[in-house]
Amino acid sequence: MAHEILVPPLGQTTDTVILATWYRQVGEQVAQGETLFAIETDKATLDIEAQASGVLARVLAQAGDTVIVLSSIGTILLAGEHLASPATTPDGGKKAVQAVEHAGPTSTESGAAAPASRRPGQRIFISPRAKRLAETTGVDWQTLTGTGPEGAIVERDIRMALATPIAPLQHLIEAPAPITNQQPAAAMAAPNAGQLAAEVDVSALATLCERLRVRGPTGIQSNVIVTVADVIAWIAIKADQRHPTGIQSNGGGLTGASMGVLVAGEGQFNVKVIREPGSKSLISLSREIASSESIAKDATPVAPAAPAFLFADLGQYSLDTVNGFNDVQNSALLSIGRIRHYRDCSQTLWVTLSYSRAELSDFYAAQYFNTVVQLIEDPDLLF
Amino acid sequence: MAMLTIAEALREGIREEMMRDPRVFCLGEDIGISGGFGGAFTVTLGLSDQFGHERILDTPISEIGIAGVAIGAAMAGLRPIADVQYGDFLFCMMDQLANQAAKMTYMSGGTVAVPMVMRAPVGSTRRGTQHAQSLEAFFTHVPGLKIVAPSTAYDAKGLLKAAVRDDNPVLIFEHKLLYGSKGARSEKGALSPIGEVPDEDYIVPIGKGIIRREGTDVTIVGKLTTVYMALAAAEELAKSGISAEVIDPRTLVPLDKELILSSVRKTGRLVVVEEDNKTGGWAGDILATVAEEAFFYLDAPVKRISAPDTPPPFAPVMEAYYLPSAEKIIQTVKSLF
Numbered sequence A: 001m002a003h004e005i006l007v008p009p010l011g012q013t014t015d016t017v018i019l020a021t022w023y024r025q026v027g028e029q030v031a032q033g034e035t036l037f038a039i040e041t042d043k044a045t046l047d048i049e050a051q052a053s054g055v056l057a058r059v060l061a062q063a064g065d066t067v068i069v070l071s072s073i074g075t076i077l078l079a080g081e082h083l084a085s086p087a088t089t090p091d092g093g094k095k096a097v098q099a100v101e102h103a104g105p106t107s108t109e110s111g112a113a114a115p116a117s118r119r120p121g122q123r124i125f126i127s128p129r130a131k132r133l134a135e136t137t138g139v140d141w142q143t144l145t146g147t148g149p150e151g152a153i154v155e156r157d158i159r160m161a162l163a164t165p166i167a168p169l170q171h172l173i174e175a176p177a178p179i180t181n182q183q184p185a186a187a188m189a190a191p192n193a194g195q196l197a198a199e200v201d202v203s204a205l206a207t208l209c210e211r212l213r214v215r216g217p218t219g220i221q222s223n224v225i226v227t228v229a230d231v232i233a234w235i236a237i238k239a240d241q242r243h244p245t246g247i248q249s250n251g252g253g254l255t256g257a258s259m260g261v262l263v264a265g266e267g268q269f270n271v272k273v274i275r276e277p278g279s280k281s282l283i284s285l286s287r288e289i290a291s292s293e294s295i296a297k298d299a300t301p302v303a304p305a306a307p308a309f310l311f312a313d314l315g316q317y318s319l320d321t322v323n324g325f326n327d328v329q330n331s332a333l334l335s336i337g338r339i340r341h342y343r344d345c346s347q348t349l350w351v352t353l354s355y356s357r358a359e360l361s362d363f364y365a366a367q368y369f370n371t372v373v374q375l376i377e378d379p380d381l382l383f
Numbered sequence B: 001m002a003m004l005t006i007a008e009a010l011r012e013g014i015r016e017e018m019m020r021d022p023r024v025f026c027l028g029e030d031i032g033i034s035g036g037f038g039g040a041f042t043v044t045l046g047l048s049d050q051f052g053h054e055r056i057l058d059t060p061i062s063e064i065g066i067a068g069v070a071i072g073a074a075m076a077g078l079r080p081i082a083d084v085q086y087g088d089f090l091f092c093m094m095d096q097l098a099n100q101a102a103k104m105t106y107m108s109g110g111t112v113a114v115p116m117v118m119r120a121p122v123g124s125t126r127r128g129t130q131h132a133q134s135l136e137a138f139f140t141h142v143p144g145l146k147i148v149a150p151s152t153a154y155d156a157k158g159l160l161k162a163a164v165r166d167d168n169p170v171l172i173f174e175h176k177l178l179y180g181s182k183g184a185r186s187e188k189g190a191l192s193p194i195g196e197v198p199d200e201d202y203i204v205p206i207g208k209g210i211i212r213r214e215g216t217d218v219t220i221v222g223k224l225t226t227v228y229m230a231l232a233a234a235e236e237l238a239k240s241g242i243s244a245e246v247i248d249p250r251t252l253v254p255l256d257k258e259l260i261l262s263s264v265r266k267t268g269r270l271v272v273v274e275e276d277n278k279t280g281g282w283a284g285d286i287l288a289t290v291a292e293e294a295f296f297y298l299d300a301p302v303k304r305i306s307a308p309d310t311p312p313p314f315a316p317v318m319e320a321y322y323l324p325s326a327e328k329i330i331q332t333v334k335s336l337f
Helices: A090-105 A128-137 A155-163 A171-173 A184-189 A203-215 A226-243 A283-289 A362-377 B006-020 B046-049 B062-077 B087-101 B134-142 B153-165 B225-237 B257-267 B283-292 B316-322 B327-335
Strands: A003-006 A016-022 A036-041 A045-049 A053-061 A066-068 A072-075 A191-200 A258-264 A268-275 A294-296 A309-313 A332-336 A345-356 B003-005 B023-030 B055-056 B079-083 B117-122 B146-148 B171-176 B195-197 B210-213 B218-221 B244-248 B249-254 B269-279 B305-306
Touching: A016 B003, A128 A155, A191 A362, A203 A226, A203 A345, A203 A362, A226 A258, A226 A309, A226 A332, A226 A362, A268 A283, A332 B210, A345 A362, B003 B006, B003 B210, B006 B023, B006 B046, B006 B079, B006 B117, B006 B153, B006 B195, B023 B062, B046 B055, B055 B079, B062 B079, B079 B153, B087 B117, B117 B153, B134 B146, B134 B249, B134 B269, B134 B283, B146 B153, B153 B171, B153 B195, B210 B225, B210 B257, B218 B225, B218 B257, B218 B327, B225 B269, B225 B327, B244 B257, B257 B283, B269 B283, B283 B305, B305 B327
Parallel strands: A258 A309, A309 A332, B023 B055, B023 B079, B079 B117, B117 B171, B146 B171, B218 B244, B218 B269, B269 B305
Antiparallel strands: A003 A072, A016 A036, A016 A066, A036 A045, A053 A072, A191 A345, A258 A268, A268 A294, A332 A345, B003 B195, B146 B249, B210 B244
16 A cells, blocks of 8 residues: 655644655655654754655655644555555645535535545545544545555544645635625735735633633523634624724724624525624624524625625635635625644634725724734633 | 552551551461461561461461451451462352352342452463463452552552452452562562652552553553553653553552543543453453443544463463563554554
């Protein structure tokens, strides 16, 4: 079996290392036990031995690249083996496409997406732990190649899939309008669209949600489950109150009169309208997001009261971020992606602010975005 | 704080309990005879000088007799610490142990207690089949017995004292390679761990296990000598980037199940190492418990390293083949990644 060259795990705190050098060129013979490559951590440079003998058939990372531990950075082929077709290689593009299939509101079981190297009907083995993780994080494990005992998919395979960010833009170009019915290409070209994005640590926020689940916000047991997305929606409002962004069309701040929350409807995206969001407590906001009625996102003509500010939890569709701002109906869209879990128990997600420059200046947007990020990373500042 | 071997720690534990409680006495073969070894492994050495032959009671060579006296004395209100020279001889007293001592509290509707301690050396140490068996798993299948298996001097004294104070029959399995017996009774290839043992009164609660080494990638559970094999393997595995957590349950019945389950929930992998025979073994039971209660946390098949289903061989080469080892643990753990 072809041997994947994995970046060795180095304790609990290191997620990425720098590939210092390859000691072998592609095409050269490699013997098990001889030094194959070197990695560099903040502490030391380490030589790593080959775990199999054969030919170094390909490398997926070059010297100087930052690589994720336990990810594959190359392949050693044994005698008589050939590289599998490109479709089976775990590259980001392929995953992005699959994620879109998965994310589409009407998508069904996509069994057909199994890699070509797997015979039809051949059973895929996955550990119970990996399966559980895949199901809670929305990873489509049927499309993964296992690296565990006897080729089974194990936890690290799911973690690797989670740690491979979906290329922004990709899904909107290839998917038939998952978020808007306008042409994505046109939207990208819109000169007055601004976008800010960052990967944000949500560990503290996740702990806060756990605590709320157990104790309720006032120490009293509450039957409302407050999700990370709910708290971030609330932060979107709170950040606006701290930094009134002075949106032209809305008189007050971004979230002054109302805000919209993007939800999946029947074959399309709908918007739930939250009135007077600034006056809501976290619990009532959470309850409202879970229950309020929605209107079709692209219903025309747009009601005059349509919210200027949209919030979207893209994570539930296995997406991380959106493709620029392309919707003239709204002033700004704050979106969050999937929660990623790391070996050191930290959690992150992508936060993206897409906005219309006609409504919001880059300066205000940056100020607002910065506050949002701060409040997410340190939710104690909320209280 | 003294540095003691396990044999010395057990001796201090017995001494303190006998001084604390006049109901406590010892009985067994050759445990108090003048010029003797102090039992087969020096545990009771010198105690007859302090407590006399009334309380350090030398018995005839009759395990049935030892068990009968101990169980009867316990039922009548004393706190006997009985000693069999080799755990294998427990089979001689099987009816008294399994049918009488273990069931008495149940049969009497809780009115009769059997606060007896039975100490039994186990482990294969080049003595051949009838002086080398590991019988821990065998006795875990007898409801009504509590079973402890100390692997350090601290635990040996603390568990012995807890056993003496417990109102149930408690079996203490001690490993011959861990005693640290000296002089004529020293063992070839012994590990003889020496550890700090407090001078003041303390007990190790029955039913509480301990994490001997923390890790994140695999849980290795061992008892007695296999704890040390697991620790050696963990040290070696760390060099390959595998972080192993080593758990020593210390008490086999009642088992500290939650300690093992919570570790497996963290690591996702489990290897249990025992010197008992594989079929119907202790390891198999732990694997089953984890498969039942933590299945969805498992990232690899659960594995056990046990002795084959044969009596322990006498030939040293065959014995080495028969026993678990750090190398076997390393090999098994690596197969899970």
